[in-house]
Amino acid sequence: MFKRGRAEGWLRQPIDALPLWADFHGVRFNGIKVGSIPGLEDRGSTVIADRDLTGGKEDPLMVVPKDLIISRQNIEIIAKADHHLKEVLEAVGDFGRTTRGAVLIYLVLQATIACPDINGIGVLHPLTEYIKFLPDELLPTFWTEQERDLLTGTTLRPAVRAKLSSLLREFEAVRTATESIGWCAKHWWDEDDGQLTFEDWMRVDAIYRSRALEFPGVGDAMVPCVDMANHASGDTTAALYETDEKGNGLLLLRDGKNITKGGEVTITYGDDKGACENIFSYGFLEDTMTSAKTIFLDLDIPIEDLLRPAKMAVNTAAPGFRISEKDGHIDWESDFVWLLAINQEDGLDFKLKQTIDGQTEIEAFWKDQELDDTSKLRTFLEQDRLWDVYQLRAVVLLQSRIETQVQTLREVKMPERDPSIRDGPWQLAGRLRNLELEMLEKAGADLEDQKTTIFQSEVVQRYLGLFQDEAGADEEPVDFS
Ligand SMILES: C[S@@+](CC[C@H](N)C(=O)[O-])C[C@H]1O[C@@H](n2cnc3c(N)ncnc32)[C@H](O)[C@@H]1O
Numbered sequence: 337m338f339k340r341g342r343a344e345g346w347l348r349q350p351i352d353a354l355p356l357w358a359d360f361h362g363v364r365f366n367g368i369k370v371g372s373i374p375g376l377e378d379r380g381s382t383v384i385a386d387r388d389l390t391g392g393k394e395d396p397l398m399v400v401p402k403d404l405i406i407s408r409q410n411i412e413i414i415a416k417a418d419h420h421l422k423e424v425l426e427a428v429g430d431f432g433r434t435t436r437g438a439v440l441i442y443l444v445l446q447a448t449i450a451c452p453d454i455n456g457i458g459v460l461h462p463l464t465e466y467i468k469f470l471p472d473e474l475l476p477t478f479w480t481e482q483e484r485d486l487l488t489g490t491t492l493r494p495a496v497r498a499k500l501s502s503l504l505r506e507f508e509a510v511r512t513a514t515e516s517i518g519w520c521a522k523h524w525w526d527e528d529d530g531q532l533t534f535e536d537w538m539r540v541d542a543i544y545r546s547r548a549l550e551f552p553g554v555g556d557a558m559v560p561c562v563d564m565a566n567h568a569s570g571d572t573t574a575a576l577y578e579t580d581e582k583g584n585g586l587l588l589l590r591d592g593k594n595i596t597k598g599g600e601v602t603i604t605y606g607d608d609k610g611a612c613e614n615i616f617s618y619g620f621l622e623d624t625m626t627s628a629k630t631i632f633l634d635l636d637i638p639i640e641d642l643l644r645p646a647k648m649a650v651n652t653a654a655p656g657f658r659i660s661e662k663d664g665h666i667d668w669e670s671d672f673v674w675l676l677a678i679n680q681e682d683g684l685d686f687k688l689k690q691t692i693d694g695q696t697e698i699e700a701f702w703k704d705q706e707l708d709d710t711s712k713l714r715t716f717l718e719q720d721r722l723w724d725v726y727q728l729r730a731v732v733l734l735q736s737r738i739e740t741q742v743q744t745l746r747e748v749k750m751p752e753r754d755p756s757i758r759d760g761p762w763q764l765a766g767r768l769r770n771l772e773l774e775m776l777e778k779a780g781a782d783l784e785d786q787k788t789t790i791f792q793s794e795v796v797q798r799y800l801g802l803f804q805d806e807a808g809a810d811e812e813p814v815d816f817s
Contacts, residue, residue: 337447337531338539342472347450349468351381354561357469361462363561364399368587368601370564376600379620380471382566383575383587383601391593397575397601400559400585404462407557408435411442418459420519421445427513431506435556436544441510443467443540444532451531454523466560473546475619477503477538479761482754486765489745490772491631492612499616507537545617549605551585552578559585568602569622575601610660611771615764628771630660631779633737637676646686647675650700653711657734659779666775666782668734671711677729678702678717724795731790735783738776745773 341347349357354370357363369386372379389397403410415422424441425432432438446467449458458464476484476496487493514520524532547563548556562577562585574595576588587601595601605618610630614621634656637644657670678684683703688696700707702716717726750766790796797803 337444337451337533337536338472339535340531341447341450346452347447347468349465351469354381354469354564357462357465358561361404362401363404364396365561366395366397366399368397370561373598373600379566381469381564383564385595385597385599385601387597389589389593389595389599389601391589392591394589396580396586396588398561398585398587399580400561402579402583402585404466405551405554405557405559405583405585406439406442406463407551407554408433408438409554410557411438414442414459414461418445418461420458423517424514424520427517428510429513431509435548439544439548439558440537440540443543444536447536447540448523448531451523453529454531457519457523463560467543470543470547472539473542473619474758474760475542475546475617476615476761477542480756483757483761483765486750486757486761487768488748489741490612490765490768491633492615492768494634495612495616503538503541504534507534510537546619549577549603554579554583561585562587562603565601565603567605567618567622568600569604569607569624572624573602573604573607574599575603577603611768615768619760619764621764621767625767625771627661628768628775630658631772631775632656632658633741635670635672635676635733635737641676641679643679643684643686646698646700649698650686650707650710651675652709657737659738659775661775661778666779668779668783670730670734671714673730673733674713674717674726675710676733677726678713682722682726683720722795722799724790724793725799728787728790728796731783731787735780735787738780738783742773742776742780745769745776 338347351371355365358365365386367385367387367389368383370381370383372381373384376382383397411421411425415425421442424445425438428437428441430437432441442463445458446461446464448454449460449464450468472478476487476492477499479496484493484496487496511525515525522529524530544558547558549559549563551557551559559577565575565577565587568574574590574593576590578586578588580586587603589595589601605614608629609617611621611625611628612631614625636655637647641647651672653671653675655672657668657673659666659668685701687699687701689699691697700710702713705716707713707716717723720726750769753762794803
């Protein structure tokens with residue numbers, strides 16, 4: 337539907353028509369306009385100062401009436417007057433009650449309303465026109481297989497693979513849930529005339545992913561016109577977004593920020609987001625990004641671990657760890673690694689429990705204390721006299737996982753550039769590989785230092801049988817492997 341609508345023009349509007357749309361629907365612009373900046377056309381449209389703007393002295397640069405905000409609450413309100421939207425939202429169940437689910441369904445319905453072959457479906461809404469201004473972002477879900485191959489060894493590779501699988505599952509679930517609705521069967525799913533394709537689902541997902549912002553008091557939402565602002569981090573962020581006491585969306589120039597006429601009025605999409613997430617959600621990396629910032633690596637419980645099935649059954653933590661870099665210093669965090677770091681001889685135990693309905697449930701224990709949430713395991717271990725030993729094991733596990741990742745990145749080099757590979761994916765993949773490799777190497781070195789420090793601890797030395805107390809009596813050595 338989107339591809340056809342873009343090509344035939346019924347799902348496309350030039351950005352020059354935005355002021356008219358905004359004016360008609362009560363969006364107020366103060367000293368700004370929306371368009372592209374000469375020389376930066378590859379960044380699409382953005383908010384531009386239409387006169388000199390002085391921070392601390394300006395009224396809101398944009399006021400967007402609250403009814404135009406695409407939030408879960410507003411979609412529920414719109415659905416009260418649009419029985420087609422309501423029918424689909426109800427049919428998809430819990431998914432339609434999440435913000436993302438409601439917005440994706442809503443966007444699909446707006447495209448359906450705009451389609452000239454489909455009549456009498458849905459109620460026209462200002463947003464039916466607005467989605468025509470939105471460009472198709474080249475997010476990695478739209479990269480070709482060859483372009484995605486460039487990501488091998490980066491954390492974006494598994495993220496994109498998982499996203500594509502989950503999008504396909506969602507699309508099939510929406511189809512199954514709605515194909516018994518007459519108009520959906522006819523206009524969306526009919527083998528010959530049905531208009532809705534998996535590519536449409538990918539497009540609405542990309543629109544939401546690249547444009548939704550977290551609004552105080554509203555939650556995640558797409559706010560028309562505010563979502564035309566491009567991103568800049570740190571001190572270069574020019575404006576903030578929030579809602580006023582009536583719930584209208586606002587764009588506010590930051591105090592102390594002066595923008596001369598023609599300058600860009602940027603917001604931040606989140607300064608802490610890592611390089612992987614930036615490419616995943618927005619399809620670009622800021623030129624000033626010199627660190628991958630944060631990397632999540634998966635961890636697997638080794639096959640040789642006899643408790644693997646039980647550990648997997650009780651685990652409640654994300655199976656991996658995150659390393660983050662701030663001010664040149666690398667930190668790691670993981671609720672999962674502790675489950676890998678301990679075993680039965682340390683005090684981990686499992687019991688089978690019969691539930692009231694006759695099912696069997698597995699329960700985990702740490703030294704006779706019930707472990708109902710394995711993500712809290714660290715708090716138990718911290719109090720244990722062998723805490724240093726568990727820390728050492730965790731560090732060794734993380735270090736080995738990082739080494740594997742580094743090795744893959746080093747071994748699988750960027751190939752010769754095939755002419756079919758587009759410039760965007762080529763540049764982004766190259767930069768991401770370098771940023772992640774550099775940060776992983778730094779993290780590996782930092783963990784080596786941590787390992788050396790923990791290794792010196794008396795607890796570890798005693799545990800390994802390397803400690804000699806003053807009387808010269810050796811501790812019984814313990815097999816650390
Ligand atoms: C919320 S939209 C902003 C408006 C968008 N440029 C448009 O034309 O509709 C987010 C998208 O804008 C682009 N973008 C935003 N900030 C950027 C930046 N600093 N550099 C390059 N592209 C940027 C990316 O394509 C991103 O997915």
